[in-house]
Amino acid sequence: MSLGTTSPATAPLARPLYRHIKVFVREHVESGAWPPGHRVPSENELVSQFNVSRMTAHRALRELQQEGVLARRPGVGTFVREPSRRTSLIDIRNIADEITARGNRHSCSVELKATIIATDQLATAFDLDRGTELFHVVLVHRERTGHDKAVPVQLENRYVNAKVVSDFLEHDFKSSTPTALLLAAIQPDEIEHTVTAIRPTKEHQRLLEVKSGEPCLSLHRRSWSGEHVVTVAELIYPASRYSLHGRHRPANV
Amino acid sequence: MSLGTTSPATAPLARPLYRHIKVFVREHVESGAWPPGHRVPSENELVSQFNVSRMTAHRALRELQQEGVLARRPGVGTFVREPSRRTSLIDIRNIADEITARGNRHSCSVELKATIIATDQLATAFDLDRGTELFHVVLVHRERTGHDKAVPVQLENRYVNAKVVSDFLEHDFKSSTPTALLLAAIQPDEIEHTVTAIRPTKEHQRLLEVKSGEPCLSLHRRSWSGEHVVTVAELIYPASRYSLHGRHRPANV
DNA sequence: AAGTGGTCTAGACCACCAG
DNA sequence: TGGTGGTCTAGACCACTTT
Numbered sequence: 001m002s003l004g005t006t007s008p009a010t011a012p013l014a015r016p017l018y019r020h021i022k023v024f025v026r027e028h029v030e031s032g033a034w035p036p037g038h039r040v041p042s043e044n045e046l047v048s049q050f051n052v053s054r055m056t057a058h059r060a061l062r063e064l065q066q067e068g069v070l071a072r073r074p075g076v077g078t079f080v081r082e083p084s085r086r087t088s089l090i091d092i093r094n095i096a097d098e099i100t101a102r103g104n105r106h107s108c109s110v111e112l113k114a115t116i117i118a119t120d121q122l123a124t125a126f127d128l129d130r131g132t133e134l135f136h137v138v139l140v141h142r143e144r145t146g147h148d149k150a151v152p153v154q155l156e157n158r159y160v161n162a163k164v165v166s167d168f169l170e171h172d173f174k175s176s177t178p179t180a181l182l183l184a185a186i187q188p189d190e191i192e193h194t195v196t197a198i199r200p201t202k203e204h205q206r207l208l209e210v211k212s213g214e215p216c217l218s219l220h221r222r223s224w225s226g227e228h229v230v231t232v233a234e235l236i237y238p239a240s241r242y243s244l245h246g247r248h249r250p251a252n253v
Numbered sequence: 254m255s256l257g258t259t260s261p262a263t264a265p266l267a268r269p270l271y272r273h274i275k276v277f278v279r280e281h282v283e284s285g286a287w288p289p290g291h292r293v294p295s296e297n298e299l300v301s302q303f304n305v306s307r308m309t310a311h312r313a314l315r316e317l318q319q320e321g322v323l324a325r326r327p328g329v330g331t332f333v334r335e336p337s338r339r340t341s342l343i344d345i346r347n348i349a350d351e352i353t354a355r356g357n358r359h360s361c362s363v364e365l366k367a368t369i370i371a372t373d374q375l376a377t378a379f380d381l382d383r384g385t386e387l388f389h390v391v392l393v394h395r396e397r398t399g400h401d402k403a404v405p406v407q408l409e410n411r412y413v414n415a416k417v418v419s420d421f422l423e424h425d426f427k428s429s430t431p432t433a434l435l436l437a438a439i440q441p442d443e444i445e446h447t448v449t450a451i452r453p454t455k456e457h458q459r460l461l462e463v464k465s466g467e468p469c470l471s472l473h474r475r476s477w478s479g480e481h482v483v484t485v486a487e488l489i490y491p492a493s494r495y496s497l498h499g500r501h502r503p504a505n506v
Numbered sequence: 507a508a509g510t511g512g513t514c515t516a517g518a519c520c521a522c523c524a525g
Numbered sequence: 526t527g528g529t530g531g532t533c534t535a536g537a538c539c540a541c542t543t544t
Contacts, residue, residue: 016532042510053534055308058511066319074511075542192500194339197450197468197492215450215468215492239450239468246342247445269513295529306515311530327530328522 017052019227021060024050026226029069029080030189036082040070092191092223094179095141095154105144110173111207112138115162125222126161126229135160135168137178140207143241152208155236164230182223182231190224195244198236208238215239270305274313277303282322282333283356285399289335293323338396338406340490342448342499345441345476347432348394348407358397363426364460365391368415378475379414379482388413388421390431393460396494405461408489417483435476435484443477448497451489461491468492 015023028034041049046057061078064070072078099106116136123130137158142150158178160168165185168178176184198218200210210216219235237244268276281287294302299310314331317323325331336355340346352359369389376383390411395403411431413421418438421431429437451471453463463469472488490496 018532044509053536055514055535056533058513059532061511072511073542074540075509077510077542190500193342193498195342195448195470195497197470197490199466199468213452213466215452217448217450237450243447243449245445245447247443248343249443271513297528306517308516308533309514311532312513314530325530326523328524328528330529 017050018056018060018063021046021050021052021057022064023227025060025064026069030226034080036080038080040078040080042077092179092183092188092221094177094183096177096180099141099143099153102143105150106141107144107150108139108141108173108177110137110139112136113169113173115169116159122159122232125232126159128161128229133162135162135165137169137173139173139178141177151241152210153237153241155204155207156233157236158231158233160231161228164225164228178231186225186230188223188225188230192222192224194220196220197239200236200238204236208236210238217242217244219244270303271309271313271316274299274303274305274310275317278313278317279322283354285356287333288399289333291333293331293333295330337496337498338494339496339498342446342497343501345432345436345444345474347430347436349430349433352394352396352406355396358403359394360397360403361392361394361426361430363390363392365389366422366426368422369412375412375485378485379412381414381482386415388415388418390422390426392426392431394430404494405463406490406494408457408460409486410489411484411486413484414481417478417481431484439478439483441476441478441483444474445476446472446474448472450492453489453491457489461489463491470495470497472497 025034025040028040034040040061043054043057043061046052046060047054050057061070061072065072065078069081070078071081096106096108114136116134118126118128118130118132118134120130122134123132126132126134137156137160139156139158140152141154141156143153144150156178160178160182162168165182168181168185171181173181196218197215198204200208200212200214200216204210204216205212208216216239217237219237221233221235223230278287278293281293287293293314296307296310296314299305299313300307303310314323314325318325318331321337322334323331324334336357338355340348340351349359349361367389369387371379371381371383371385371387373383375387376385379385379387390409390413392409392411393405394407394409396406397403409431413431413435415421418435421434421438424434426434449471450468453461453465453467453469457463457469458465461469470490470492472490474486474488476483476486
């Protein structure tokens with residue numbers, strides 16, 4: 001092959017070659033087939049196996065190193081890294097479990113349930129093409145103490161990658177929350193969250209039964225499983241009714 | 254040059270070429286010479302300017318994109334991204350470093366600096382006997398963008414265990430923030446934080462120059478080193494000016 | 507000496523976007 | 526149509542580590 005031919009003539013796949021190799025390695029690591037410390041194929045071995053140039057194999061391994069999956073040592077080899085021991089400030093926990101653990105009763109109402117086409121903004125958040133199919137749900141979670149009236153404690157505005165969890169909308173979210181269903185379907189291996197304080201909109205005020213002056217916490221979260229962003233959620237908490245808490249060891253100690 | 258000669262024969266530099274380009278771009282971004290939205294040189298322009306191959310220029314720009322410095326659009330060009338004012342929920346960052354990394358200028362004013370005797374509440378937080386000596390400082394951190402006025406971005410209300418960091422009050426906190434000094438003195442091996450949304454008090458409004466209706470984030474943090482609670486801090490951020498961010502792998506995966 | 511990863515080149519093809 | 530970024534190749538030289 002004398003020219004720099006790009007897309008493989010043998011496989012008309014949308015995914016670039018270096019991502020093929022990344023997926024191949026990730027699958028072995030995540031399935032446990034290659035445990036921590038296991039030596040992964042060298043660049044030259046991947047060149048032979050995948051019929052790619054060394055630059056392509058190198059890029060795949062380098063990115064997995066940057067993502068914390070692999071450790072590389074010049075002159076030695078590439079190895080599967082120990083999983084991070086660090087715990088999260090905010091683990092993904094099922095709010096229904098939190099409430100029942102406090103001895104109170106959880107309930108929720110489904111305000112919206114729809115299949116949508118990704119807007120630009122959502123496509124960026126999911127790292128997908130614009131126009132991809134997504135599921136969208138809006139729920140209000142309530143907590144009831146003793147015989148009092150149930151109080152809204154969380155507004156859940158969630159989008160789900162339809163390709164990854166295709167049966168998501170088949171549930172009614174009454175017996176299990178979206179969080180519980182998603183955790184049962186896939187194990188997230190990466191989480192991102194951004195916390196801000198916001199003034200509730202009219203819609204927030206109505207659904208959460210808060211006054212306009214009461215500040216709310218907005219927790220924006222993305223969860224990955226392998227290559228894919230599985231779900232993007234915006235969780236709004238009335239500040240007077242919830243706080244976020246975490247305790248952990250810092251990263252580099 | 255017919256062969257793939259690597260390190261430039263003309264410059265025996267330790268830094269690889271793609272990092273040269275990264276530094277070049279970063280310096281322009283952080284100095285403000287290339288403001289957000291500014292178009293950065295295309296790959297082909299960098300090829301000419303730096304006398305490198307396109308792969309090398311591409312790698313530099315791609316990594317800066319992954320690091321959140323640049324945004325790239327196929328068919329259009331590469332642009333400087335809007336810096337985000339946010340801090341980490343996972344480790345302890347020096348706010349002065351965060352601000353300078355965005356290309357802005359940090360300043361702070363010391364509002365209070367005192368030695369106090371622990372109240373019941375503080376003694377509990379530090380897990381010490383009531384009456385123990387503590388240091389107490391209050392600072393306002395400000396950020397200045399370009400030639401604008403410095404804007405308050407954080408109110409730091411901090412208590413320090415006097416036994417653990419006995420020379421803490423000898424600093425003026427102008428050249429180094431309390432965070433920087435504490436990190437230099439001791440390595441925290443455990444962190445706890447609690448995040449809430451609050452309505453600013455009159456004092457908050459005055460020091461942070463916010464209106465009463467603007468919600469604020471309150472980040473309450475305790476840091477341990479060995480057996481001792483080293484410091485307890487309440488960090489207040491105007492919600493419109495800062496958010497908290499974390500991205501990590503969950504613990505139990 | 508052989509193998510590893512780190513870097514680099516000088517080409518190439520492609521999808522995309524603007525004028 | 527020409528410029529942009531995205532990907533890929535088939536070589537290369539180097540520092541490093543293990544045998």
